[in-house]
Amino acid sequence: MRALPAHGRDRASLMAELEAAKAGDVSWLDARMAVYFYHLDEEVTRVAQDAYLAYWTENAMGTRAFPSVKRLEEEVVGMGLSLLQAPRDAAGTFTSGGSESIFLAVKAARDRAREEKGIARGNIVLPRSAHPTFDRAAHYLGLEVRRVPGRRNDRRADVDAMAARVDAETVLLVGSAPCYPFGVFDPIADIAALAAARGIWMHVDACVGGFLAPFVRRLGRPVPEFDFAVPGVTSISADLHKHGYTAKGASLLLLRDAALLRHQHFSADVWERGPYMQPTTQGSRPAGAVASAWAVMNFLGEEGYMRWAGLLMETTDRFAAGIAAIPGLAVLEPHELCILVYRAEDPALDIGAVAEAMGRRGWLVGRQAEPDGVHLHLNPQHAVAVDGYLADLRESVAEARASGATASTPAGRTY
Numbered sequence: 001m002r003a004l005p006a007h008g009r010d011r012a013s014l015m016a017e018l019e020a021a022k023a024g025d026v027s028w029l030d031a032r033m034a035v036y037f038y039h040l041d042e043e044v045t046r047v048a049q050d051a052y053l054a055y056w057t058e059n060a061m062g063t064r065a066f067p068s069v070k071r072l073e074e075e076v077v078g079m080g081l082s083l084l085q086a087p088r089d090a091a092g093t094f095t096s097g098g099s100e101s102i103f104l105a106v107k108a109a110r111d112r113a114r115e116e117k118g119i120a121r122g123n124i125v126l127p128r129s130a131h132p133t134f135d136r137a138a139h140y141l142g143l144e145v146r147r148v149p150g151r152r153n154d155r156r157a158d159v160d161a162m163a164a165r166v167d168a169e170t171v172l173l174v175g176s177a178p179c180y181p182f183g184v185f186d187p188i189a190d191i192a193a194l195a196a197a198r199g200i201w202m203h204v205d206a207c208v209g210g211f212l213a214p215f216v217r218r219l220g221r222p223v224p225e226f227d228f229a230v231p232g233v234t235s236i237s238a239d240l241h242k243h244g245y246t247a248k249g250a251s252l253l254l255l256r257d258a259a260l261l262r263h264q265h266f267s268a269d270v271w272e273r274g275p276y277m278q279p280t281t282q283g284s285r286p287a288g289a290v291a292s293a294w295a296v297m298n299f300l301g302e303e304g305y306m307r308w309a310g311l312l313m314e315t316t317d318r319f320a321a322g323i324a325a326i327p328g329l330a331v332l333e334p335h336e337l338c339i340l341v342y343r344a345e346d347p348a349l350d351i352g353a354v355a356e357a358m359g360r361r362g363w364l365v366g367r368q369a370e371p372d373g374v375h376l377h378l379n380p381q382h383a384v385a386v387d388g389y390l391a392d393l394r395e396s397v398a399e400a401r402a403s404g405a406t407a408s409t410p411a412g413r414t415y
């Protein structure tokens with residue numbers, strides 16, 4: 001175990017060591033992975049970084065001390081609400097990421113059901129393809145989770161099957177826009193109608209799609225309805241640090257009605273220092289993440305987001321067509337936006353062996369568990385990688401075929 005050094009070191013040698021430490025990491029700049037990172041170009045990154053550093057010391061918890069942070073946060077939330085067609089009475093909160101936005105939605109739904117319906121335990125009903133962070137939230141909050149397998153033909157939520165699992169104790173219904181495993185939108189309008197008919201909170205997880213789908217739609221591509229224009233949608237999570245392309249630690253939880261905020265908030269008057277109230281699970285919060293989001297959104301504007309969305313969708317099309325053209329591989333259909341899964345349709349070809357051959361060629365491969373396949377979540381930076389990826393994939397398929405190898409690790413072991 002390394003101990004704190006007795007004496008400090010100079011800044012230049014520390015920076016050099018940090019830079020050198022990255023030598024063994026997978027290169028996101030060359031888009032050698034389709035997970036974990038988002039990048040547009042150096043200029044946007046500089047805007048995000050400069051804005052973050054401009055608010056390095058400020059604390060977003062301290063709204064009395066830093067009214068400027070409060071104003072930036074309100075403007076970021078306002079841009080999110082208008083993009084997702086929220087009504088006038090809507091409200092939103094800047095959070096640290098998708099997981100926190102979702103946690104707060106589950107908590108708010110639970111607390112409203114407790115107050116209005118006297119529900120003691122409570123359960124949540126969601127498609128099998130929804131993000132595991134709903135289970136994490138339910139675990140923390142003492143709720144039962146009812147996951148419902150999706151439809152066989154298109155892997156979207158099976159709303160009839162979800163309805164069959166709803167009972168008097170159900171506090172929340174969930175749909176994704178799109179879901180992470182397959183990149184398809186659930187039938188949000190149908191889930192929301194079910195929720196409205198039963199007086200249940202309905203959350204749309206648009207962590208991936210929230211800051212992408214509206215621009216893809218404006219480009220003229222078909223995008224299913226998923227936002228507040230759909231009656232019965234109570235809340236939406238939309239991540240700024242995904243396709244908003246802002247610094248990490250940034251997401252929005254948006255509520256249709258500001259009156260619901262009190263179910264999300266936590267307050268206590270329990271210590272000598274007086275009352276304490278927080279809208280999120282955090283106390284001190286980095287104002288840099290807020291400033292970064294504000295700056296990137298204003299730097300890009302609608303036109304910028306549309307331009308990058310266009311490149312991303314063209315890049316996704318190139319990946320999908322290139323993969324589908326390789327004999328033995330098939331891309332799962334349908335897929336929307338920028339998530340793709342491909343698998344081997346030839347029984348003699350082991351997709352895990354293909355994935356491992358890609359790994360030997362320097363690609364960090366995300367292996368899908370069901371069906372056994374390869375998962376790609378693309379962003380515009382992948383435009384630099386399409387040709388190299390497809391060339392290596394052709395070689396990897398040939399190698400796996402020639403050797404007849406099977407994967408050394410089971411499907412889905414690598415996230």
Ligand SMILES: Cc1ncc(COP(=O)(O)O)c(C=O)c1O
Nearest residue numbers: 097098099131179180205207208
């Ligand atoms: C659909 C969806 N929801 C929620 C999350 C969780 O977001 P975060 O990693 O920002 O907590 C993710 C992350 O990939 C996601 O894809």
